[in-house]
Amino acid sequence: MVKNIWQRVWPLLVFVAPWLLVGALIGSVPGYKFYEYVWKDDRFCTSCHVHDYASIGWKDSIHGQLTTCHDCHHQPLVDYARESIVLITKQPKFPKDLHHTPYVPKDLCEACHVAEADRSTLTGPLVDLDVGKLPKVDGLFLHNVHLRKQTRVPLPSTVKHGEEEKFGIFEGAEITKLSEPRELQCADCHGGPANRAHDFSVADRSCVRCHATSHRTKLVQEFGCRNCHYQDFLTPLSELTPKKK
């Protein structure tokens, strides 16, 4: 019986196969265009993920000129389904559902910004060639120093927002030091409350979390930290004077 059915269907398949192929070739073009839109165009994400300062922060930052959402927002396939369900069933409301500053794992930054890093999770849209051109912070003096340091100050994202902070006031959070020192993360300086979402430029308030007692004079209050120390964060190790080395 199966053979009988197959004998009837086979010529039909041979008849439609070329047309199926023509259709597949035509369909591959919008398929590729849709992939490009989903993967490379931030409008795909921002049409649902409505931010206020997060979108502005990203667009105005150096990341906004080079990257788009998927370059940094890596998530397993199952999370795409989970997000869709959450969007329908329990849509978070901003800012009351923002319980802490975003946690950006160190390896995410390192993949682009450290010379010998694991780049296996980097799948674009930023191309490998451009990743190679990005500044590698482990080769810069004060970045290198900080990457090898430990701290007992808790990571900004582990400090829960109070009721006021949920509505955008981040000042004066009480910090309890950790009992054990931990490795310094990129987010310690580039991801504190002072930075807000997607704006990773360092503010002096990030420095004083650890260096509050470094200068006891009014020097810091008058000039800030970066006025003197900024250039050393960008000085290549190879350009250091023998004394600094």
Place this chain on the structure above:
Amino acid sequence: MSELPEIIHNKKWRIALRAGAVILGIGIGFFLVFQVLFLYRVLPHGGVW
């Protein structure tokens, strides 16, 4: 080679079959290209479905 089915001898059915095959092909082509490229990008991000 077996005999061609009766349906192929009918001109209207032939056109309908071709049109159906093209439409189905567009769907398959769209889905395959999108899915393959998307999975190629997302799977290295970890996690198992």
